[in-house]
Every structure is written in C-alpha cells, then in structure tokens.
Amino acid sequence: MSTTPPPSSSSTSSAQSLSARSVSGQSVSAGPGGLRLPVTAPNAEAEVVELCSELLRFESVNWGDGNGRERPAAEYVASRLAEVGIEPTILESEPGRTSVIARIEGADSSRAPLLIHSHLDVVPADASQWRVGPFSGEELDGCLWGRGAVDMLDMVAMTLATVRDLVRSGRKPSRDLVVAFLADEEAGGVLGARWLVDNHPQHVADCTEAIGEVGGFSYTVSDDLRLYLIETAEKGLAWMKLTATGRAGHGSMISDDNAVTALCDAVARLGRHEFPLVLTDTVRRFLGELGDAIGMQFDLDDLDATVAKLGPVARMIGATLRNTVNPTQLAAGEKVNVIPGEAVAYVDGRYLPGQRDEFLRQLDEILGPDIRREWVVLDDAVETSFDGPLVDAMAGALRAEDPIARPVPYMLSGGTDAKSFSRLGIRCFGFSPLLLPADLDFSGMFHGVDERVPLESLRFGVRVLDRFLHAC
Numbered sequence: 001m002s003t004t005p006p007p008s009s010s011s012t013s014s015a016q017s018l019s020a021r022s023v024s025g026q027s028v029s030a031g032p033g034g035l036r037l038p039v040t041a042p043n044a045e046a047e048v049v050e051l052c053s054e055l056l057r058f059e060s061v062n063w064g065d066g067n068g069r070e071r072p073a074a075e076y077v078a079s080r081l082a083e084v085g086i087e088p089t090i091l092e093s094e095p096g097r098t099s100v101i102a103r104i105e106g107a108d109s110s111r112a113p114l115l116i117h118s119h120l121d122v123v124p125a126d127a128s129q130w131r132v133g134p135f136s137g138e139e140l141d142g143c144l145w146g147r148g149a150v151d152m153l154d155m156v157a158m159t160l161a162t163v164r165d166l167v168r169s170g171r172k173p174s175r176d177l178v179v180a181f182l183a184d185e186e187a188g189g190v191l192g193a194r195w196l197v198d199n200h201p202q203h204v205a206d207c208t209e210a211i212g213e214v215g216g217f218s219y220t221v222s223d224d225l226r227l228y229l230i231e232t233a234e235k236g237l238a239w240m241k242l243t244a245t246g247r248a249g250h251g252s253m254i255s256d257d258n259a260v261t262a263l264c265d266a267v268a269r270l271g272r273h274e275f276p277l278v279l280t281d282t283v284r285r286f287l288g289e290l291g292d293a294i295g296m297q298f299d300l301d302d303l304d305a306t307v308a309k310l311g312p313v314a315r316m317i318g319a320t321l322r323n324t325v326n327p328t329q330l331a332a333g334e335k336v337n338v339i340p341g342e343a344v345a346y347v348d349g350r351y352l353p354g355q356r357d358e359f360l361r362q363l364d365e366i367l368g369p370d371i372r373r374e375w376v377v378l379d380d381a382v383e384t385s386f387d388g389p390l391v392d393a394m395a396g397a398l399r400a401e402d403p404i405a406r407p408v409p410y411m412l413s414g415g416t417d418a419k420s421f422s423r424l425g426i427r428c429f430g431f432s433p434l435l436l437p438a439d440l441d442f443s444g445m446f447h448g449v450d451e452r453v454p455l456e457s458l459r460f461g462v463r464v465l466d467r468f469l470h471a472c
Helices: 044-056 071-083 153-169 193-199 259-272 281-294 300-308 311-318 356-367 389-401 418-424 455-471
Strands: 012-014 028-030 036-038 062-064 088-094 097-104 114-119 143-145 177-182 209-212 217-222 225-234 236-245 324-332 342-351 372-379 405-412 427-430 452-454
Touching: 044 071, 044 143, 044 153, 044 455, 071 088, 071 097, 071 153, 071 177, 088 193, 097 153, 114 153, 114 418, 143 455, 153 177, 153 455, 177 193, 193 418, 209 418, 225 281, 225 389, 236 259, 236 356, 259 324, 259 342, 259 356, 281 405, 300 311, 342 356, 356 372, 389 405, 389 427, 389 455, 418 427, 452 455
Parallel strands: 114 177, 114 209, 209 427, 225 405
Antiparallel strands: 012 088, 028 036, 088 097, 097 177, 143 452, 217 225, 225 427, 236 342, 236 372, 324 342
C-alpha cells in the first residue's frame, strides 16, 4: 500500500503584467492608490451575477489523474483582481494547472490574516442530460445554470465581487485577507491547495483562520425560522485502487482462480457493508440544534429513519453518521474470450474524524488478504469547534441580512481544500453564504444534472460577506 506522491513540478509565475483597465465606453476617475476607475463602477450586488455567469463559461473540467486545465479561468480571475489594483500572483503546479493568490490590506494588519479559498475546477458534465448547456452560464427561471454554479464558482464570484467593491470604495476589511482561487480541488487538491501548502506555504502560513465551501447555506424550517449550516467538520478522504490477481487463460476453460470473480466478490462485500453508527461532537450538536428547531426528538436507536425525514438534505447529513464507501470504477480484460490475470476497481471511501485507524481496519477485514489496496488519495478528516469571534462574525452577518437566521454547525460528507490548509494549523470553516428557496434540492446540485444557483442567493451572499469581512 502506498500514497500517491505529489508532483515535483514547482513552476511559478507572476500576474504583475495584468494591469488595471478601464471599462470601454465609460468615463473614469481616480480611485484608491491612484487607480483610474469607472465613475459608474457597479457594487458587489450589481456585478456578482455577471461575474458568476462569465466564470461558468470556462470549461475548467477536472478529469482526474492530473488531467485538467484551470489556466483560462485563473487568468480571468487575476485580470479581475488587477483591474481594481489588487496584485495577483499566478502559481502553476503543472502547465495549465493554475491557481491565483492575492493579499488585501485590512484595517488592522497586526492581526493574523483571514484566508478565503475557493476552487476553479469543476467536474465533468454530459450536455445531453441538461436543460441548457452546462458551460453556457445561462440565466433561466431566476437562476444561473452551469457546471460549478454551486461547486463552487458561486463563491469565486461572490469573493471577487466583494473584494473588488471593497477596494473600489476605499473601504478596508477588519484585517488582512488572503484570497486563493485554486486548481484541482475536485481531485483532492494534489495539484492545487496541497501543492501550495507543500511548495509555497509563505502565501498562507500566517493565516490562522479560513473560510471556504460548503457552508452558510439556508435550510428552511418554517416561515419564522431558517437554519444556516456552517461547516465545522468534514470527513476524511480515502480514494483507493483495489487489485485482484489470478491465472490468465482461455475463456472457454474452467477457471478456479479468476481475478474478475475475486474482485467482484470483494467489491460487492464492500459496497453492501453498513458501517456502524458513530456520533462525532459536530454531528451530535447539529442533531441537537436541529431537533430543538423542528421539535423532533432524534431516536438514537433508529437515527437513519429519523434523519430520512429531513428531505433532500438527508443525503448530506445521513452520510455523516458513519464511515462510508462507494465503488465507482471497474476495469479488467481486453477480449471477451480471454480470462485476464488482473482486475482493478476504484472506491470512494470517507471516514469520520477520529476514525481513520478504525476505518482502515474495517476495510482490511471486509476485503480480505487477497485484494491489494493502494491509495489514490488519502487525506485527513477535519473538525473544529463552533465558537469564537469568527463564528460570532458569521452569525452576526447572517442575522443582519436574514432576521430569522439560526446558524448551526454541521459536518460535510465530502471534502474540501480545508484538508490541506488545516495542516498549517489554520482553523477552517465552510462559509459560502446563500439564502436558498425552500424547495431547492441544494445537495442534489453538487455534481448533479442542471446545477444552478439562484440570482438572489448570489446577491444575498455578497451582502453577508461584506458584513462579515468588516466584523471578522
């Protein structure tokens, strides 16, 4: 068993050549630092939809195995930062696998900076299954449609719109900000956040806290109560390659040592296995807050049935009750009448905070000694507490824009770049604020068909972020 090593490439380039430019056809005036700005420069609410729509048109698809190209989207982001006088730095782990980092001065630079991170890559999309083109950025039914609309080009756009407005208006956040727009998150961040932490930690090492995906979104309980789920924990990532070997031979003959049969048996055992219930601190507190809000007593003896009553969000919450595995890929053989000597499967495993060693023991017990397991990505589970001034600032900003907001902590069943930044001791939260329609299947948008984000949710998000950055 081995862990896939990070790439050795360390090429770095700067975006200093990207200069601020005036908007064609508009008069300009002197802005902060002598920068010439449009007299009618839009505020964050006015431009966040345009920014998000433009970002959705980039086909920054991450196919895995190092195959992706974030460079065009990264150059767009860098130009939008430079346009208002924010100096971006472009970093590349490999050609085309591009991230953008920038610093923005705050009112009190003696304090440790806050990191705001988001990713530029998206998962693939089959256009034949979508109502509109997945890379059209089309506005339809009050939403922006496109791959990455909620995962997570919405936060890229909200961050850009908010910091651009801060600089244009001459206002400063409460402390220095580091904004990071990263490559490769959808493949574990090996060529993005992890590469940055391993090769260029100086850009973020002085940050003590961070916000990123997936949190700060609303869950409507009633007409007078909305919960806002802020991510304080996420499961560990355990993507694995399973290999079975056997005796190769002619497909017409009896085979008692068939690699395909052995692999399928093992994968079926793994895919059908239900891991035991484990309540972490974050999940226990979330269920307590949720039970109080909806007037429901959670039955710990039948927690799955109780969580199932929560509607679409149950998929996300239910997966945080235990370790999970899902077989996702199979490969074997080259010809129908040839028994292959090897068969391979790939499995997406996720483990709870504090469960890594137990999860590995469980895997080995289920798979047995004849299946070789290798790591594609093995990354940490992350958990922090739901307290402190940063949490207070999030809660205050949400309540100021939505008086019936009740912020609560929760665990993300997936993973984010927080895994990489937590290795530097940075306390990470998921906070990409969105006020969502009660009937929107938000969790189903992630990697789903017809991914979309409401326009009003984007505008709400920048209002919350603006308040938050002045209080954090």
